[in-house]
Amino acid sequence: MKSKSFHSFDPTRVPSPCFVVDEVAVRHNLEILNRVQRESGAKVLLALKAFSMFSLAPTIGQYLSGTCASGLYEAKLGREEFKGEVHTFSAAFTEQDLPEILQLSDHVVFNSFNQWQRFQPLVKAAKRERPQLEFGLRVNPQHSEGATPIYDPCAPGSRLGIPKSAFAGQSLEGISGLHFHTLCEQGFAPLSRTLDAVEAQFAEYFPQLRWINFGGGHHITAQGYDVDQLIARIKAFQQKHGLQVYIEPGEAIAIQTGVLVSEVLDVLDYEQSLAILDTSATCHMPDTLEMPYRAEIFDSGEQGELAYNYRLGGQTCLAGDVMGDYSFAAPLKVGQRLMFDDMSHYTMVKTSTFNGIGLPSIALWNSETDALTIVKQFGYEDFKQRLS
Numbered sequence: 001m002k003s004k005s006f007h008s009f010d011p012t013r014v015p016s017p018c019f020v021v022d023e024v025a026v027r028h029n030l031e032i033l034n035r036v037q038r039e040s041g042a043k044v045l046l047a048l049k050a051f052s053m054f055s056l057a058p059t060i061g062q063y064l065s066g067t068c069a070s071g072l073y074e075a076k077l078g079r080e081e082f083k084g085e086v087h088t089f090s091a092a093f094t095e096q097d098l099p100e101i102l103q104l105s106d107h108v109v110f111n112s113f114n115q116w117q118r119f120q121p122l123v124k125a126a127k128r129e130r131p132q133l134e135f136g137l138r139v140n141p142q143h144s145e146g147a148t149p150i151y152d153p154c155a156p157g158s159r160l161g162i163p164k165s166a167f168a169g170q171s172l173e174g175i176s177g178l179h180f181h182t183l184c185e186q187g188f189a190p191l192s193r194t195l196d197a198v199e200a201q202f203a204e205y206f207p208q209l210r211w212i213n214f215g216g217g218h219h220i221t222a223q224g225y226d227v228d229q230l231i232a233r234i235k236a237f238q239q240k241h242g243l244q245v246y247i248e249p250g251e252a253i254a255i256q257t258g259v260l261v262s263e264v265l266d267v268l269d270y271e272q273s274l275a276i277l278d279t280s281a282t283c284h285m286p287d288t289l290e291m292p293y294r295a296e297i298f299d300s301g302e303q304g305e306l307a308y309n310y311r312l313g314g315q316t317c318l319a320g321d322v323m324g325d326y327s328f329a330a331p332l333k334v335g336q337r338l339m340f341d342d343m344s345h346y347t348m349v350k351t352s353t354f355n356g357i358g359l360p361s362i363a364l365w366n367s368e369t370d371a372l373t374i375v376k377q378f379g380y381e382d383f384k385q386r387l388s
Contacts, residue, residue, distance in 0.1 A: 001298055002256040002342045005367035009259070011337035013372055016263040017279045017360035021344050024367045025257035026056060029221040030063035033252065036220060036227065037065065040234035042245040045087060047216045048074040050250020050345045054081035055364060055375045060253070066106070068216075068248040072097040075104040087213070087248070089138060089179060091159060093119065102126035102133065109136040109179045109213070112162060113170050123174070136177035136213065137162055143197035145183060145190035148291060154182050164201040172208060177243075181215025185251060188226040191218060192233060203241070211244040212237075220252045251345045258344030259298070260284065260360060264336045265315070273310045275332050280314030282321045283357045285343065286350050294324045296341040301327045308332070316355040353383045 001007070005022050014020055033044045043065035054077060066084030069075040078086040088101050089109040098119055102108060103126070110116040116123075116137065127133055140161030146152030153160040161180060182194050191214065206212075219225050234245050262279040281288050288295050303309050306327035314321040323340075351359050359378040365371070 001296060003259055004256070006259050006298065006339060006341075008367070009339070009365065011259075011261040011339050014261055014363045014374065015361045015377065016261050016337060017277075017284060017358075018261045018363055018374075019258055019343060019348055019360050020261060020363045020365050021053060021056070021254075021258040022365050022367045023056065023059060026254065026344075027059060029253055029255065029257065030060065032221045032227065033249065034063040036231055036234075036247075037063075040231040040245070041238055042234045042247055043085070045085065045246060045248040046082070046253055047248045047250030048078060049349060050216070051254040052077060052349050053254075053344075053362070053375075055362075057081045057083070064253075065246075069105070072101055072104075075101050079104045087246070095119075095122075098122055099126070103130070106132070107134050107136055107177065107211075107213075109138050109177075111138050111160065113137075113166065116175075127174075134176045134210070135174055136179050136211075137172075137175055138179045138181070139164075139198070139202055141180060141182065141194060141197040141201055143182065143194050145186060145194060148184065150290065151184040152182075167205075172205060175209070177209055177211040177213060178202060178205070179213040179215060181213075181217065181248075183215070183217025185219050185222075186217055187219055187222075187224070188229045188233070191230070195233065195237065206241045206243060209243060211246060212241075213246040213248065216248045216250055218247060218249050218252060219255070220249055221255055222252070254344035256342060258342070258347075260295075260340040260343035260347065262338045262340060264332050264334055264338065267310075267332055267334060273308070275310045275312050277312055277314060277323070277338065279323075279340070279360065280316050280321055280354075280357050281323050282314065282316055282318050283352050283354050284314075284360055285323070285340065285347055286352070287346050288323060289320070295343070297326055298339040298341060299328070300338075303327055312338075315357055318354075353386060356383055358383070 045066050045068045049070045061083030067078035067082045068087040071090050075088045085106040087107040088105040091111050138161045140163045144154040149155050262277045266276040268274040303325040306329050309327045311325050312323040362376040364373045
């Protein structure tokens with residue numbers, strides 16, 4: 001199991017369902033990322049799209065250089081709750097949101113020359129008011145390293161980033177940086193190959209820039225990631241091109257730090273043994289359907305590995321609201337608590353109230369002191385206020 005500290009956690013201590021995050025494990029990840037900053041000279045930002053637990057903002061602010069946002073609301077959260085810089089990128093900005101984004105952000109990155117040119121009046125007005133505001137363009141090196149097409153920004157027909165061919169005849173006046181994001185849960189080697197492609201295509205523009213953002217998807221805190229090679233490549237890149245490097249991991253801040261506590265509501269025995277839980281794949285862990293991947297459960301095995309096999313599903317009416325097939329050493333019982341592993345990143349930020357299913361509570365645990373705080377609980381009003 002990845003969230004190793006939770007082997008000693010008693011899931012009956014929290015309401016169910018509940019996300020529980022170990023602040024000690026988060027700090028461990030932050031220490032690794034801070035080492036990258038300290039030894040390479042890069043600035044590391046928290047990608048709020050992956051992990052927005054602002055109750056940990058004071059801790060995160062001790063280590064990282066700021067946050068990156070995907071739109072107005074994340075930019076506001078980054079400015080209000082976190083320390084450091086706020087960088088904002090969107091596939092397309094709206095005329096309604098952009099003025100406030102320009103007030104909140106330190107870097108604003110555009111996804112096309114069309115939007116950069118269309119919004120010049122707003123850009124210039126904001127720059128006059130805040131001369132420190134900087135602008136960038138997201139590029140697409142058209143170099144795929146992803147195995148899952150839905151998460152590959154360099155897949156054919158991608159709307160994310162400007163290909164080199166679209167730079168012909170364009171001016172970079174007012175642009176101080178480039179941004180690329182091509183990885184997803186990947187090690188150093190895919191980044192190194194991507195950097196080669198970026199340098200080959202876009203290095204001619206580097207002399208007129210001040211910074212470059214390597215985006216996210218870097219699994220820096222995962223076991224086996226070659227942190228030394230990352231540090232060395234960033235240092236060499238900065239020395240060669242004279243650019244400030246930014247990276248903006250999200251998952252790397254939160255991997256191996258949390259669980260989702262769930263309770264067995266019913267056990268059925270039809271064509272196969274089934275268990276219905278108070279959690280839902282579609283509402284509470286949608287990446288298990290979108291990615292897709294199998295979420296591990298503490299003290300369980302693959303189907304057939306242990307004595308008792310169950311297909312686990314949620315409460316919704318969606319037939320495919322299924323977490324998968326698991327085995328256990330003893331029969332499951334109504335009221336029994338289960339813990340899904342590695343459930344901090346891309347979970348709380350993606351939950352929904354489909355079918356009126358309640359949102360899981362959020363708890364903060366310290367695996368060293370055993371202190372436990374229920375940070376947030378949700379009720380009917382949270383469901384109702386999303387509707388009209």
